[in-house]
Amino acid sequence: MNNLDNSRKRSKWALNYQKQCQADLKKVGMPSRNAEYWKFTSPNLWETTDLISVGEKNFLENDPQYIENRPEYYVEFVDGIIDPVTLQNLKKKLKECEISDFEESVCDQFHWANKLLGKAETKARKSYERPFALLNGGKSSQGIFLNCKESPRKPIHIFYSGEIEDKVNIRHLLKINCDTELHIIEHFSGNAKYNVVTEGFLDPNSTLNHNRLVSRFLKNSIITHLFVNCMESSVVKTIGITLNNGAVRNETFLNLEGSQCDVTLAGLGLGCSQSSICDNTVFVAHLENSCKSRQIIKNVLTQGAKAVFQGKIYVDPKAQKTDGYQMSNGLILDEKSNFLVKPELEIYADDVICSHGSTSGSLNTEHLFYLKSRGISTNEARKILVEAFLEEVIEEISDLEFAKFVRKEIQDTLI
Amino acid sequence: MLEIKDLKVKISEVDKEIIQGFNLKINPGEVHAIMGPNGSGKSTLSHAICGKEGYEITGGDINLEGNSILELEAQDRAIKGIFLAFQYPLEIPGVGNLSFMRTALNSQKKARQEKELNPAEFLKLVKNKASDLSVDMEMLKRPLNVGFSGGEKKRNEILQMALLEPKLCILDETDSGLDVDAMRQVSQGVNALRSPNRSFLIITHYQRLLTHIKPDYVHIMVSGRIIKMGGPDLALQVEEKGYGHLIANQKN
Numbered sequence: 001m002n003n004l005d006n007s008r009k010r011s012k013w014a015l016n017y018q019k020q021c022q023a024d025l026k027k028v029g030m031p032s033r034n035a036e037y038w039k040f041t042s043p044n045l046w047e048t049t050d051l052i053s054v055g056e057k058n059f060l061e062n063d064p065q066y067i068e069n070r071p072e073y074y075v076e077f078v079d080g081i082i083d084p085v086t087l088q089n090l091k092k093k094l095k096e097c098e099i100s101d102f103e104e105s106v107c108d109q110f111h112w113a114n115k116l117l118g119k120a121e122t123k124a125r126k127s128y129e130r131p132f133a134l135l136n137g138g139k140s141s142q143g144i145f146l147n148c149k150e151s152p153r154k155p156i157h158i159f160y161s162g163e164i165e166d167k168v169n170i171r172h173l174l175k176i177n178c179d180t181e182l183h184i185i186e187h188f189s190g191n192a193k194y195n196v197v198t199e200g201f202l203d204p205n206s207t208l209n210h211n212r213l214v215s216r217f218l219k220n221s222i223i224t225h226l227f228v229n230c231m232e233s234s235v236v237k238t239i240g241i242t243l244n245n246g247a248v249r250n251e252t253f254l255n256l257e258g259s260q261c262d263v264t265l266a267g268l269g270l271g272c273s274q275s276s277i278c279d280n281t282v283f284v285a286h287l288e289n290s291c292k293s294r295q296i297i298k299n300v301l302t303q304g305a306k307a308v309f310q311g312k313i314y315v316d317p318k319a320q321k322t323d324g325y326q327m328s329n330g331l332i333l334d335e336k337s338n339f340l341v342k343p344e345l346e347i348y349a350d351d352v353i354c355s356h357g358s359t360s361g362s363l364n365t366e367h368l369f370y371l372k373s374r375g376i377s378t379n380e381a382r383k384i385l386v387e388a389f390l391e392e393v394i395e396e397i398s399d400l401e402f403a404k405f406v407r408k409e410i411q412d413t414l415i
Numbered sequence: 416m417l418e419i420k421d422l423k424v425k426i427s428e429v430d431k432e433i434i435q436g437f438n439l440k441i442n443p444g445e446v447h448a449i450m451g452p453n454g455s456g457k458s459t460l461s462h463a464i465c466g467k468e469g470y471e472i473t474g475g476d477i478n479l480e481g482n483s484i485l486e487l488e489a490q491d492r493a494i495k496g497i498f499l500a501f502q503y504p505l506e507i508p509g510v511g512n513l514s515f516m517r518t519a520l521n522s523q524k525k526a527r528q529e530k531e532l533n534p535a536e537f538l539k540l541v542k543n544k545a546s547d548l549s550v551d552m553e554m555l556k557r558p559l560n561v562g563f564s565g566g567e568k569k570r571n572e573i574l575q576m577a578l579l580e581p582k583l584c585i586l587d588e589t590d591s592g593l594d595v596d597a598m599r600q601v602s603q604g605v606n607a608l609r610s611p612n613r614s615f616l617i618i619t620h621y622q623r624l625l626t627h628i629k630p631d632y633v634h635i636m637v638s639g640r641i642i643k644m645g646g647p648d649l650a651l652q653v654e655e656k657g658y659g660h661l662i663a664n665q666k667n
Contacts, residue, residue: 369467370505374519374575375493375526384518388509388558 013114014106020118021137028129037128040308040340041279045247046132046195046223074157075144080168080192082142096150097182102143102171113145113173120199120227124253127283127314133225133251136197140171147175148182148206155183155209155399162190165220172198174208176234181207185402188222188244189215197225202234204258209398210238213406216413218244219275225251232258232288239396240280241406242269243413247277256319259288266296268393270386270413271305271337279308286319286349297328298393300386301337312344313354320349326356331389333362333382383414416480416614417441417464417583423474424456424463424639432473433459435639441583444611448625449618450650451636452658457618458502460636461587464616465499466492479583494526496582500572500589507559512571515559516541520578544577548604565592566600573604584608585616590624602627622654635661 010018031043070076075090076083082101091099098112105111121133144158160170176182188194200208214222222244228236242248254263269278284293299307313324330339343356363385371381387410394410397403417439424434433456441447451457463470464477466489476483484492507515521531532540545555548570560568569589576584586605590598605628609615617628625633625647633649634641637658642665643649653661 365468367505367507369489370501370507371515371519372489373465373467373493373499373501374515374579375490375523376519377490377522378488380518380522381490384510384515385507388507391509 009103009107011107011109011111011114013109014117017118018138021134025131025134025138028131028134030131030135031129035129037281037310040310040342041247041249041277041306045221045277046193046249070159071157072154073152074159076159076161077142077170077190079162079164079190080142080160080166080170080194082144087144090156094152094156096148096152096180098147098149100145102141102145105145105173111145112147112175116175116199116201117173118199120201120229120253120255121197121225123229123255124225124227124283127253127285127312130225130251132195132223133197133227136169136171136195136225140169140197142169143171143173145173146182147177148180149177151181152183155185155211155402158184158186160186160188160190160192160194160196162192165191165193168192168194170194170196172196174198174200176200176202176206176208178203179205181209183209183399184211185399186210186212187215188213188218191218191220193220194222194224196222198227200226200228200236202228202230202236204231205233206231207235208237210236211397211399211402212238212240212250213409214240214242214244214248216243216245216270216409219246221247223249223251225253227253227255229255229257230261230263233260234258235261236263237396237398238264239266239393240268241393241409242267242278243409245273245276247275247279249279249281252280252282254284254293256284256286256288256291256293259290261288261291263292264294264296264396266393266396267298267309268390269299269307270390270410271299271301271307272303272413274304274336276303276305277308278306279310281308281310283312283314284324286313286315286322286324288316289319290321291319292323293325295326295328296393296396298331298390299329299339300331300333300389301339302333304334304336306338306340308340309358310342310344311356312346313356315345315347315349315352315354317348320351322349322352322354324352324354328358329389330360331363331386332360383411386414387411416443416445417616418478419464419475420478421475422463422472422477424459425471425473426459427469427471433639434463437475437640439634439641441614441616443614444609445632446609446615446617446628446630448630448633448650449616449636449641450620450622450633450653453620455636456639457636458587459639461499461585461616461618464492464585465489465497490522493579493581494523498576498579498581498584500569500576500584500586502588502591504560504563504568504572506561506563508561510559512557512559513538513541513555516575516578519575523579541574541578545574547607548574548577549600550574566594566597569593569597569601570604573601577604577608582612583614583616585618587618588620589617590619590621598624599627622650625650637662637665
């Protein structure tokens with residue numbers, strides 16, 4: 001399997017998109033530190049080399065332990081390649097959704113995705129260029145395309161595992177039909193340098209619940225893009241948990257094209273080393289009336305870690321009665337760590353409520369004394385307060401089992 | 416139990432000596448009250464005994480059961496048996512009340528090499544103690560003191576005291592912000608904990624708390640020193656004539 005073979009089989013619509021991405025990337029170029037949204041983190045951290053070549057994979061399908069520890073609905077990408085067994089199992093179990101992997105989808109001339117692929121991304125590029133997404137569009141050969149027709153009863157988990165340290169491009173496409181709800185939970189625990197782009201298309205009155213956990217064991221750089229187009233009364237809740245020691249950049253673009261949408265973006269970062277960078281770059285475009293958006297960012301930083309939050313709320317002249325909120329808090333535990341914040345409001349409507357705020361500080365000494373005065377050690381008291389600081393984001397996670405898992409991961413990271 | 420000898424305390428931030436040669440001896444089982452006007456150094460004294468950072472001991476000593484505690488951090492003083500019921504218990508969002516209390520109790524047990532309680536054992540214990548103070552499960556499940564009324568916060572402090580079973584209980588203006596019924600309830604909780612092995616230091620502006628919790632001794636503190644000591648009658652005298660009268664007498 002290589003890029004050339006894939007391109008021969010691809011349908012015209014997919015090839016056109018791929019070529020367009022490659023051409024646009026050539027025109028736009030990869031970002032430099034001078035680009036407006038790359039001033040705080042160097043794009044060199046997410047270097048731009050070719051897609052991995054794929055050899056024989058051991059997908060561990062016969063290992064019962066491996067199956068046992070996985071939830072009911074899941075697919076796994078091992079070293080960036082979809083494990084076919086997990087895909088087949090998911091297709092069998094999940095009757096509520098039409099599921100195909102990337103290659104299957106793009107080789108089908110009449111696939112439902114043919115009018116959607118790249119459309120949310122194109123809208124996002126109107127705010128500012130997304131060269132890494134173009135790079136992904138020009139190279140991807142892996143991912144899942146999911147057409148949600150009825151609400152699955154449980155979240156669908158996507159695992160990214162594996163040992164190799166190459167660069168991996170993965171592309172997902174989600175279509176959520178009217179009155180349905182889809183919950184996706186992504187787990188990054190592999191060693192690869194991931195570039196993952198997810199496009200979501202929400203029909204009226206549908207819901208996307210999305211969680212992303214970047215494991216504390218990861219050292220390599222990851223860049224993700226989530227581009228979501230929202231029709232009227234749709235709901236998005238996306239929560240990113242970043243615990244690793246490498247560089248993570250999450251670019252999110254929520255396009256509120258219908259009225260009365262309700263979107264929440266929450267980001268939690270726990271950086272405990274000098275190589276740890278957590279960058280959340282968010283753009284919420286209010287294009288119609290009466291939509292509500294919330295952005296909540298919490299970063300704990302120590303040992304020279306860095307966090308970046310660039311969050312913009314754009315309100316179109318048509319988007320009256322917009323309710324926009326943005327809050328970022330940094331808890332900085334030493335003098336070497338940095339929290340860099342760029343909040344932006346761009347408002348062209350007059351009847352709106354938009355607020356934003358940002359705080360950075362160290363642990364509250366009064367709180368510390370209260371806990372210590374009960375016999376709790378300084379170290380334990382600090383841990384309790386760090387966990388408490390992050391709890392506001394964890395409370396947003398609707399899947400209680402996953403929330404419990406995240407709390408445990410945070411506790412283990414803090415030891 | 417507690418012996419404070421010629422204590423001098425400075426608040427580091429303002430470089431000002433608040434306590435200037437303070438002496439106090441509390442024997443096991445005794446209840447001492449310290450009364451005084453605003454700014455007399457009562458809260459500074461309680462913080463200095465508990466080891467809060469930012470208070471510099473410039474002279475004298477504090478002994479608990481014969482040993483100086485000045486070198487100990489706040490948590491180690493708590494483990495030795497000192498408990499402070501805060502004047503303004505802090506609201507800490509994100510910290511569950513119940514899990515905080517279990518962590519505190521188990522931290523102390525662990526340090527004393529006693530068996531720690533598992534969640535079920537702890538829940539049984541806390542339910543038992545909480546019912547006496549009208550603290551219900553709903554309050555225990557909420558984040559620590561968040562959204563609690565003044566009375567609830569103080570009852571929650573006394574519940575912690577009942578769970579941790581300290582040797583020396585310091586109550587820093589526990590009566591502030593309490594209505595008559597809440598004061599009675601809190602006082603009943605405190606009285607239930609009185610024992611021959613446990614001592615109390617009650618800091619208050621007013622005599623009214625002392626009608627519910629009968630002290631053995633009353634001390635009047637002014638400008639960082641004790642100017643007068645007596646029995647419960649002294650509190651009544653303050654109520655009647657105010658601190659000005661005592662301060663004037665002292666000057667004469």
